Amino acid sequence: MEPSLWSRIRSLPWGRISLASLGIIVLVGVVPPFRRAAAVVGSRAILLAASPFAPGIAGFDELSKASRVTGVGGAEVGFLGTEQREPVPLDRLPSHVTRAVLAAEDRRFYDHSGVDPAAVFGALRDNVLRQESRGGSTITQQLAKLNYTGSQRTYLRKLKEVMYASKLEDRYSKDQLLERYMNQVYFGEGAYGIGLASQTFFGVPPEQLTPAQSAVLAGKIRAPNTLDPRKDPAAVRARRDQVLRNMERQGWLSDAELSSALAAPVEVVPRAPGLPGVAATSRAPHFLAFVAREAGGIGALGNTPESRTARVFTGGYTIESTLDMKALEAAEAAVKQQLGDPGDPTTAIVSVEPGNGAVRVLFGGLDRKLEFDPASQGRRQPGSSFKPYLYLAMLKAGIDPRITYESRSPQTLTCRGAPWQVRNYEGEGSGPSDVDNGMVHSINTVFAQVMVKVGPQAMQDVAENAGIASEAVSPPECAMALGGLRQGVSPLEQAAGFATFAAQGMYAEPYGITRIKDRDGNVVYEHRPKTSRAVSAKEAGVLTGALKGVVESGTGTAARFGRPLAGKTGTTDNYGNAWFIGYVPQMATAVWVGRPEGDVPMRNVRGTSVTGGSFPARIFSRYMSAALARVPVRELTVVSPDELSFKTPVPSTGATPSSFAPPPESSVPSTTPDVGPPPDGSEFPQNPTTSRPPATVRPPATTTPPPRPTTTAPRPVTTTTRPAVANPP
Secondary structure (H helix, E strand, O other): OOOOHHHHHHOOOHHHHHHHHHHHHHHHHHOHHHHHHHHHHHHHHHHHHHHHHOOOOOOOOOOOEOEEEEOHHHOEEEEEOOOOOOOOOHHHOOHHHHHHHHHHHOOOOOOOOOOOHHHHHHHHHHHHHHOOOOOOOOHHHHHHHHHHHOOOOOHHHHHHHHHHHHHHHHHOOHHHHHHHHHHHOEOOOOOEOHHHHHHHHHOOOHHHOOHHHHHHHHHHOOOOOOOOOOOOHHHHHHHHHHHHHHHHHOOOOOHHHHHHHHHOOOOOOOOOOOOOOOOOOOOOHHHHHHHHHHHOOOHHHOOOHHHHHHHHHHEOOEEEEOOOHHHHHHHHHHHHHHHOOOOOOEEEEEEEOOOOOEEEEEEOOOOOOOOOOOOOOOOEOOHHHHHHHHHHHHHHOOEOOOOEEEOOOOEEEEEOOEEEEEOOHHHOOOOEEEHHHHHHOOOHHHHHHHHHHHOHHHHHHHHHHHOOOHHHHOOOOHHHHHOOOOOOEOHHHHHHHHHHHHOOOEEEOOEOEEEEEOOOOOEEEEOOOOEEEOOOHHHHHHHHHHHHHHHHHOOOHHHOOOOOOEEEEEEOHHHOEEEEEEEEOOEEEEEEEEEOOEOOOOOOEOOEOOOOOOHHHHHHHHHHHHHOOOOOOOOOOOOOHHHOOOOEOOOOOOOOOHHHOOOOOOOOOOOOOOOOOOOOHHHOOOOOOOOOOHHHOOOHHHOOOOOOOOOOOOOOOOOOOOOOOOOOO
């Protein structure tokens, strides 16, 4: 039986190796005249010792290639990365371009044999004496890291890196290795390779780069995302000047050339519109960017998010995704019909499959040049569309939704020991109203009283379990009852949350990647749904009954499209955001309308103010009707409140139980801003009706439940689909 790698390593003469290594370190670090010769000898000795254990380097000759993304049924979605099939030959690059990279990353590249003991010693010295974090990897080692080992900081990874470097140095010339590095290394903003980087930052081919521009790009290799010339030109200039001085010390720049380069300003061309690494002309740019971020969390692609993303953008994978291109086309057509004129607000649409989590549509708007994705990265206040989470917290607390509360406005309540003044839209609401009626007509004062009884912590727990990220509902506050959050929520989170309701209380983590295959067709990753129980099936069924009323006779009637439907509208303060989120058994969809730049009032859009019950509901109706045209009609699972056990039953007389009586209200209207966003009139009718009759609620025996998920796993504290970049303002 062939001995294991570890056994072979242990059998080496480590005593002699240690003495030789110590001697090399002394020569390299202490005796300057011998430093270069010792570095060469030491490098070759290290690689000679490692070469018997070096793994195979198959696939290194393959050029960097973008990864192809397909959708449902194999439909073409687009590419991640740039289709740069031909590298820039080394002899086409001016000498100052390659020398800038050598000065920044590996000035002794042509002297060592793949490992530079001098650089390793210098890194150890700086790390210990100066407490600076400095790497000692050569360009050959970086190629090994880029193509084989990833970026995880472990001693085992460094050992493997040395082994791969020995193989690469043995098989390829120095010029071949440097050419590959120049065409593969990452420079930031989705630019892999010197050819794309020179165009991205300076708008010229690499043959036309000046020494100063070359030093800017070379300096960025160390920290391609942090050293951003558009955001921090001072830091980029400092790093550039460091590279230029290194070039002068090596004799690669004259004094005059150095002075001229140091005096040059750091000037870059404007950032290209769109998302990094995704063509703005793509049919689904926002979904492709979402897939790229998801791939950054897949361990099978590498050890760090950076190395995984690099492999996706350059590895030529085939990524099979959840996107339904026909449904995406229906979403775009619905938006163009309603809000497709120049100057109209942006519309984001996300659809999630209940019980599975597959993201069937992720549409971030008609403007494909946005630098962020409003559908998965835009976090906005949800308004009344957040009330269903409080409704479920109420059910879990044993409070019957048929209990009536005083709905007049304004009211001053006491929540968590502090006064809380709440009003309905322009003061509507009077007389008793149960919670279902409060949901149908979005009565703030009713839900505020429910919050007083339930408490914000209970609502936070339900929202997190249903799919809302913890940071969106932290810290828990009373204003959450009316959609007032410290951070907003994304349409993706809202779609996932309402998909939990549709799946009878079963949360499924949303995902966009089904399977990944390498260039040879081998499956390197396959997704397994991650599900967990958020609320009981009965509680979800009771909520569905209330949300059906919203579209049957409440604020969401414009969303109807001829199928059993449940949903909720939401409109925030000053008409800054408008939502409709609804579901059928097979699909939950969130529609958001707003301005990407912030909460800009939408008071005069095509002659009307934008509310959740207007454009979002109408877009939802047209989109869902087309997207589900070939999907069978199924009943929603609705459960009667009689199926639950409540701590306090509803009195037969219909009177409000004393234990749930509304707190005393102020006789003087508030002069301070309302807590929570006041919606528009369409969500708050003048004459709220009484309780929804229990007789209209279907028991579970008459309904068909959605398919159960096949696996169950604990839901992480936050979802994996969180944006990898900063939230928009």
